[in-house]
Every structure is written in structure tokens, then in C-alpha cells.
Amino acid sequence: MEQHIHPEPKAFIWKYVFSIDHKVIAKQFLWTGLMFLALGGTLAMMIRWQWAYPKTAVPVVGALFLSHTGGAITPPTYTSIFTMHGLIMIFWAITPILIGAFGNFCIPLMIGARDMAFPKLNMYSYWMFFASSVLVILSFTSQLGAASAGWTTYPPLSTNVGAPGWGQTYMALAIFATGVSTIMGGINYIVTVIRYRAPGMTWFRLPLTIWGMWLTAILNVLFVPVLGSAALLLSLDRLAGTHFFVAGAAVGIQGGDPMLFQHLFWIFGHPEVYILILPVWGIVGDILSFFSRKPAFWYKGSVFAMIAVTVLSAVVYGHHMYQTGMAPLLGLGFEMLTLAISVPAVVLFVNWLNTIWKGSLRLEVPMLFALGMVFVFGAGGLTGLLLGTISTDIYLHDTMYVVGHFHLTMAAASFLGSFSALYFWFPKMYGKQMDQNLGKVHFWGSVVFITLVFGGQLVAGYSGQHRRLFEPYQYTYIRHLAPLNRWTSFAAFALGATQLIFVVNFIKSILMGKKAEQNPWHVSTLEWTHCASPPIYHNFDIVPTVVRGAHEYADPAVKKKFGRDYLDQVEPGLSAVDEDSSAGMPEPEAIGAE
């Protein structure tokens, strides 16, 4: 479907603030997300400080925000800190960076569209997200403290009984608002990919990044409303005197059911972890191929594996509730479905390894981050088997092992995947090249320390340390873990310090980085081969006609004819005869004629 070319707005407010250009909206999401990443990271450092040096004054941050206690963290502040850390990282850091920024930036550019299907809806989506961010900040200013029921917001802790005051209410409303924003974005992504692919950009010529973003958008659109209904009911409980989630002596027999919230939450919550990892799988699948100079191994297998995970993710939520007294047979069903997810996950994993196998690896920064993601995701995935199995989960449930596991898969993998994407698309976003040496230091610091931090948590949890304890060492059976926790904290502080290198690199590169060429990585997708760096307002003057998939590397015949090792998605390539015999890709006219 043709998209018309509209003139570029000139006024500052329409160009940079209320812009409908997907590239500007992507940057808005990126910046907001990075700010929240810094905030969530600071909160993480505070948690680690508490576990390294309990009840002592936190350096720097303590003097700024905790002056009323002389800088030390009190138990109520501590519960707020870990709650806000979790919620902020998931909904206001990873989601906007991965989906908001790179989804917005990559989808139109990589499929050959001039913008999203609904540019204004896209703008509303960002500003709705911005409103939810304001609610998050408001939560910190609440007199009785920020939200404190844990990121899962379980009642009765999250009701007025467990967490009085506006802090928790603001967060319930913020979750609702960011959910609305996500749904608006999701509808836009799905329609854009269905309807606005360039001619010839068939489903199986899409880069894997687009597949990841598209499947994520589907999960978002379907399951965020369920979270929305839970947030709505919780807000009513807190504001309107209902008791959907309050039971027992507080209300009597006409009351509600706290377990209801867990169902609603995890019906959304399990797809959510795939919402955060599917884009990373796509991005990493592409980047491994690009920087190994090889076709992505078994591209269709990766696509079908991602589709299988998308479907399975909807039917496994019960594994978060093994310990709630569910019927054993039901638990067994959830266990089998959960472990079944490892099959498509391993297909993806083997495809990645086969992609880099005997490749001509270019260890540039995006590739390093992608390889790091493969490593932490592998480690995190293996540790998940013990949690998906009921018999071992009985022991590990609610320990630091769970924390270590989901941080390796959700946090570390998404984090490294996001930075892979950021280093990769930065030249296209800003038209500048990032400093590769600083980038490499940032990578090695990140991957080493992130493994140590979450590895340390796995070990502590396996030794029996429960999660969320304010002062773990008051229990004699955990006391011997104090040195382990302290060393884990040191690794966390080093991880935090490493991120400062990125901040310097990012800002320096935007302000005075070397000008980037159109295709600095010599890759084959449309945004690099057919758009300037940065792209013009409407991306493509002429929408290109695509003739092949995104991973055409390492063909010796191409090397002989063109003097380079790849074909972009548009150029005619070798003569028609060679094309038919070697690649078997039908010309677009052939498809059209059907």
C-alpha cells in the first residue's frame, strides 16, 4: 500500500516534541528508556549496597536522597527500592529501549516503508508512555514512600492493607497507562508489517529483527490488556473501596481473592518475558549473520521457532504459581508445556551457533554484544530448567536462584541485546560513528561483571538465601554467604561503573563523533543500502522492490562479480540464469502473476 510523502515540519515543537516521524519517536523512547535504565540501575546499586554493608550509609546516593536516616536504608525504603527497581527496569527501561526505540526505528526502515501505518497513533503512544513515566516519578514523591509490594504487585501487600499511601496507587495507574501505550504501539507495528512491506518483501524475506518485533507486538496486544484489567481492579480496590483482591477478616465472606491477581498477572507476566526477549532473538539472529558474513543458518527454522515460542508462551503461566497449592495434575501439565519451550529455544540457539560456525567473524562492538547475549542467554536458559521442574522448584522457589535466573535471561540478555542494537544502529540514527575502542571496553566490562553478578545470585540462592531479605545475615544459615554477597556486590558496582563509559561514548559520539558512511558495516538490509545516515524524513524517495532475503553473504560468484561478499535485498545480482540456479528466489513479477 502506498504511503504518501508529506512535507517535513519546520517548527521545533512539531519536529522534535510532538513529532509523528517514527525515527524521532524512536529517539524519544530511547532517551526516556536510557534515563530510566540509569535510575533503575542506581536502585540496583542501592540493593547491592544493602547486602554488602547492611544498614550502613550509602555513599553519594544516600546523602542525596536518604538524608533523614543519615544515608542508611531502612526496611520500608528497602522494599520500595527493590519494587521500583523491578518495575522500572521492565516497563520503563527495557520495553521502551527494545520495543519503543528499535521497534519504531527498524520496522519502517527494514521493510521499506515511509513511516508507520498510523504515525499519529505512534505519537500518542509515546506521550501516553511519557504520562506513565510521570506517574512513576510521582510515586517516589509520595509521603508514605514509593510502591513497595514487589514488582509483581501481589495483593494483599499491594492493597491499602499492605501498602497504604499514594506510592503504590501511582504505580498501579502507571502500569495501566503504560499498558495503553504498549497496545497502541503494538497495533501500529502489526499493521505496518502486514500492510506496508515494500513490494517483493515477502514474509520470508523479512529480517529476523522484524519477525521478533512483530511477534512481540502480537503478544503485547493480546496479553497487556489482561494486565490492564488487573491494574484497573487493583486501582479500584485502592481508590474506590472495592475488594477484588482483599479477603479474610478485613472484608468477610463477601470479599475477593488475592490469588485472582496472581492469575491475571501471570497470564500476562509469562508472555511478558518473551515480549522482552523475542526482539533480542531477532536482532541477535541478524547481527550474528551480518558479522559472521554468512547467511543466517536455517532462517525459516528460526522464524518457526520464534512463532512456536510465541504460541507456547501463552499457555505456561502456571509455572509461576507452582507453590500456590494448585492441583498436582495441573502443575504437571504446566511443567510439560514449560519444558517444551526448550525445544524451539534450542533450535534458535543451535541456529545461532551454526551461523557463526566457520564464519569470517568481524568482532566489532555490535557483534561482541550479540555473542555476549548468546552466552548469558544460554546460561540463563539452562538454569531455568530447574525452575520449570516442580520437584526442584519446591526447593528453589523464592530464593536468589530465581533472581539470578531471570536476570540472566531477561535482564542480561535483553541488556546486551539492546546494546548490540544500539551500537549497530547508532550510525543510522545519528549519522555519527561511535568510538569502537570505548565500546569494546564497555562490552568486556559489561559481560564479565554481569555474569559475575547474576552468577553470584544463582550460587547464593542455591545455598538457600531467600530473595528480597532486608538483612539476610540475621539468619544463621545464611550468615556464611556474607562474603559471597559482598563480592557479588563489588561486581555489581563495577558493572554500574562500566556503564559510565557508555554514557561518555554515547554523548561524545552524538556531539562530535566521526561522520558515518551510509553503510559502515557493509550489510545487506534496506536501511543501510537504501537510506542515508541518518535517513531523510520520508526514508525512501523511491520505495525499492525487494528481490531476496536479508542474509545473502559469502557467495563466491558474487565476490567474483562485484568484489564484495554480499548482495543487498534489491540489486539484480548475478544474471537471471545464475540467480535461478543458485538462490532459487523467484522474481517479484512471478509472485505477482499468481
Place this chain on the structure above:
Amino acid sequence: MSATVAEHGEHHGPAEWSKDAHYGRASAGKIAMWIFLLSDGFSFGGLLLAYGILRAGAKAWPPDASLHEPHLGINFTAGLTFLLICSSVTMVLAHDAAVHGDRKKIIRYLALTVLGGVGFLCGQMQEYFGLFHGEGLIKEGLVFGGSAYANTFFVITSFHGLHVLTGTIYLFITLIAAIRGKYDNGNHDGIEIAGLFWHFVDLVWILVFTFIYLL
């Protein structure tokens, strides 16, 4: 439009696009509405699930007989349900008129559909507050915040009522566009999309009516 586009003239829009079977023929707006309705269906799903779990967990329904909460009257609401179904029929007729580009009929049937929506909303006001006659459910003792029975009833029916209100306003705007002649040339996509939303609201009501009133 930039100079490059002007140079290439007619080539900036690919001509063979529509022949490609991969893209289908549905407009972006129609696909978006379908996806939104799926999404919206899941929000109703979440609320109905809450209702189901609370009701399944209660020993009796309403859970506490000592509160003397009124039982929901089926006859009046069955009338409202019939009204909503009728408005779906007029919606279909409006779409059919749009396919034939018959402005007079489009306006007539869209107006009837809007009337159906307004009628349903008035009926709901009557049911809640006794706006026109007698006492509403609230005065009879069904109070929001009183019991799980009252809570689920008000949240689900008012969430649906909000959809009817949105749909009625949406159809009213479509009606004005029709009066101005937007759909004269057989351009019926807008009416079809509005119709999708309206039929969805109707379908959801049939489920809500079944679960909350009949069962």
C-alpha cells in the same frame, strides 16, 4: 516532495504492488480495528475471568445473604439485549447501503443504530439509578464496594457501557461524515470499520448478559 521524487515522477509509487498476493486487500484501518478488537476482547476476558474465579470461590452467589442484595432482573435487560441486536441489524443495513452508495439509506440506518445505542445507555441508567421509573439497583441495595457480587457486576457492565458510549459517539461522527457525503461513491471502508466495533460491542454484551444475568 523532494527533487529526487519529482525527477522519477510516477515511479515513486510501485505499480505492481497490488498484484502481490502476500499483501491481501484489507485496508490498514480495517486490520487495525480487528487487532484492536482482539486486544479489547482480552481485556473483557480478564474481567470475566475475575468474575468467574470470584464466583467459583464463593459458597453462594450473591456471597452474603445478610446484605439483602437485589437479584438482577432478566426481563428488562433482555429487552435491552434485543435492542442492541436490532442496532446491529441496522448497522449491517447501513453498510449494505454504503456498498451501493445510497446516501439516504446510509443516513437512515446509521441514525437508527445511534438511536439503538442511546436507548441501551438510557436503559442502563434506568437499571443503575432508576432514572425514569421506580428505584434502580443502587437504591435497592446493590452498592459498588458492597460485595464481590456488586463489584463484578458494576465493573463489567459499566466497562461495557463505556464501550457502548464510545461506539455511539463514533457512529454519530460517522453519521455526520455520511451526511456530508463521504460515503457516496461506494467508499464503505469507514462504515465497515465502525460496524466492526459496533458488532463487537454487541457480541460482548451477549456474553456479559449470559454470564452475569442468566447464569
